[in-house]
Amino acid sequence: MTSQVIRETIERYLQSYQRADTQQMYGRLSRRDGVVSFGAHADLQTTDWEAFAAPVACQAAAGREPEIRILDFWSQVLANGGAACAAALVDFRGTVSCRQLSGPGLRVTFALEQEEKGWRIVQVHWSTHQEDTLFAPNDASDGEDAFAAYQELARHVTQKLNLRNFDFAADLAPSLHEEFLELVEEGACLDVAAVRETFPPIAEVVSSGGTFSWTVELEKCRPLAPGKVFLMTMSTVVLTSSDGHKDIRLYRLSNLLEKNGEGRWIFLHQHRTLL
Incomplete structure (x- = not known):
């Protein structure tokens, strides 16, 4: 049951990219200091609340929803039920942190914490296979x-x-x-x-x-x-x-x-x- 709740939390977080829904994204993230997201490139580390909305802004600017589908999922509850880690293999066709991605094999790991209102994400780490089609960022x-x-x-x-x-x-x-x-x-x-x-x-x-x-x-x-x-x-x-x-x-x-x-x-x- 706990594993299913954790998966639902992560699915709702990923759906926020599809729907450009900042409110839903924030609803799945811990409100405490220290929440961090690592992107698939060294320059895509996000550690402040405002910047968490930037990937959602990318989706809105792109003009169409990406396609997201979890291919495989694993989770483990830790600290006597107070924390958990999870990993997902995702078929993602769209943008991640303003980078174009096409093809299966996007890997995402999560650290979660049990709070008063349920499971909340405190850390996210995206990565891709070397052979995935990951285009260069737009001109700075x-x-x-x-x-x-x-x-x-x-x-x-x-x-x-x-x-x-x-x-x-x-x-x-x-x-x-x-x-x-x-x-x-x-x-x-x-x-x-x-x-x-x-x-x-x-x-x-x-x-x-x-x-x-x-x-x-x-x-x-x-x-x-x-x-x-x-x-x-x-x-x-x-x-x-x-x-x-x-x-x-x-x-x-x-x-x-x-x-x-x-x-x-x-x-x-x-x-x-x-x-």
């Missing part, structure tokens, strides 16, 4: 190019607001996909029209003698499909009123960008967290 220059465009956008918007001639339709909207969505810390989901409404209050403060500043820093970059990248960034936004009062906000953002037919990087999605 895409990520550098996309982040440079992001920095330039922040600089441009800052300049236009402080010159008091900011025009959302001309200065920011062209960098947002028409179906752009931003998840914010209050739990709301903002489309392009809602994003537009966040700027008049800023412009009002600046027009009264205040100043605005928006800077971005890169934390992580993952090229996805060609012409698509995942960026994890930190943004500092400072709005200073005419009396010198500063409203300083620090955000962590997950960003999904795509290069359009004109060669311009545009935002498809953002997830913003206030720190």
Whole structure:
């Protein structure tokens, strides 16, 4: 019975790749510090919560669900029922941590811990056979190019607001996909029209003698499909009123960008967290 429960936990974790379901993925992972995933390459180690969502973002960007099927499974309960290890041989056709994989023989090992709400994964390790078809990662220059465009956008918007001639339709909207969505810390989901409404209050403060500043820093970059990248960034936004009062906000953002037919990087999605 325990072996079956462990297998179901792992199957649900793998299904999160198929369904691009971040919530389901997190539901199978331990919430304690130290959760880690090792990919099939040396540069695919993941040790923080936000980055666990990156492989799911890869699937969403690819535009179709991968095919996942467990061919063989083994598990062993340890520590008087408090922990377990498991291994699976998987037929996986799609992407793993933004790397294309085709063919059977993907091996995955897991370490699990029994928590109050059931079995939770604390470590994952993916590996492939030498002869498997594993394509090279996408050009890292895409990520550098996309982040440079992001920095330039922040600089441009800052300049236009402080010159008091900011025009959302001309200065920011062209960098947002028409179906752009931003998840914010209050739990709301903002489309392009809602994003537009966040700027008049800023412009009002600046027009009264205040100043605005928006800077971005890169934390992580993952090229996805060609012409698509995942960026994890930190943004500092400072709005200073005419009396010198500063409203300083620090955000962590997950960003999904795509290069359009004109060669311009545009935002498809953002997830913003206030720190």
